[in-house]
Amino acid sequence: SADAVKQLNGLAPLVLAHRGTTGYLPEHTLGGYELAVKMGADYIEPDLQLTKDGVLVAMHDDTLTRTTNVQQLFPGRSNYAVSEFTLAEVKSLTVKPVGTASTSYPGFTPVSADPFKIPTFQEVIDLAKSQSALVGREVGIYPEAKQADPVMEDKILQTLIANGYTGADKVFIQSFSIDTIKSIADKQKALGLDFDLVVLSSSSNALVTYGLANIAQFADGVGVSITGAGIGEAFIDLAHAAGLLVHGYTFNRQGTLADPEYQRFFNWGMDGVFSNYTDLAVAARNAF
Ligand code: G3P
Ligand code: CA
Numbered sequence: 001s002a003d004a005v006k007q008l009n010g011l012a013p014l015v016l017a018h019r020g021t022t023g024y025l026p027e028h029t030l031g032g033y034e035l036a037v038k039m040g041a042d043y044i045e046p047d048l049q050l051t052k053d054g055v056l057v058a059m060h061d062d063t064l065t066r067t068t069n070v071q072q073l074f075p076g077r078s079n080y081a082v083s084e085f086t087l088a089e090v091k092s093l094t095v096k097p098v099g100t101a102s103t104s105y106p107g108f109t110p111v112s113a114d115p116f117k118i119p120t121f122q123e124v125i126d127l128a129k130s131q132s133a134l135v136g137r138e139v140g141i142y143p144e145a146k147q148a149d150p151v152m153e154d155k156i157l158q159t160l161i162a163n164g165y166t167g168a169d170k171v172f173i174q175s176f177s178i179d180t181i182k183s184i185a186d187k188q189k190a191l192g193l194d195f196d197l198v199v200l201s202s203s204s205n206a207l208v209t210y211g212l213a214n215i216a217q218f219a220d221g222v223g224v225s226i227t228g229a230g231i232g233e234a235f236i237d238l239a240h241a242a243g244l245l246v247h248g249y250t251f252n253r254q255g256t257l258a259d260p261e262y263q264r265f266f267n268w269g270m271d272g273v274f275s276n277y278t279d280l281a282v283a284a285r286n287a288f
Helices: 030-038 087-091 122-133 150-162 179-191 204-210 233-241 261-268 278-287
Strands: 013-016 047-050 056-058 172-175 196-201 221-225 245-251 272-275
Touching: 013 030, 013 278, 030 122, 030 278, 056 150, 087 278, 150 179, 172 179, 179 196, 179 233, 196 204, 196 245, 204 221, 204 233, 221 233, 233 245, 245 261, 261 278, 272 278
Parallel strands: 013 272, 172 196, 196 221, 221 245, 245 272
Antiparallel strands: 047 056
């Protein structure tokens, strides 16, 4: 890296395991998260949805169809929304490999005998804590509120509190909803908590239009699409000038020596990268 890195904290960029190790194993599963930690992820990312009986589970989509065998196990249901299934029903499903993912990874034996079920948020936290003890460093968590729902906000905060997190730990809370992040900021202040909050957007330009200084009133960073409008060194400079970290999504196979995509963003000062290929992101970061 250059002698003076442009990252806001002067630290090397963070590797954020996007939904697990999504390029290799079924997304949002304990097996996927465990492999991400073994590959050196700094944080594991669960997107969060609520079941019918009000339990936070790690899942990207509003519906269960793309990533699970729900249609085989529950044929004839008219609605496959996560919110229409109880936790017990959700737990009966298996997460399928999608895209370049598979059901195994060479040399990796998951600690769980059944590693590709849909985990609860609590189980993701348990894995982060048990893996932290195993690897001798704190594995961070980066939960995303997928619904702009005050009940979800409360459950995320209460789950973090129940697990001893205060904000002095490696926790980021993220949402595409600015109102959700604002609301969490207010709630956590009232509770004496100080989690790092991140506003997501597919468009860096939209965040500039909203006002980066305004966002910095209630958030610690922004998470932006690396292919979206306005992403570049100038945007990262502006965000840093407002005191905001910049994390980028979603990195894939870039980071190989033949395609030094990660380095371009690192050189611009990007503070963290959501990657589907934790090993490639870690290699790129270590080469920075
Ligand atoms: O949360 C950052 C990134 O994961 C946003 O995209 O759709 O994968 O949640 P998505
Ligand atoms: Ca996400």
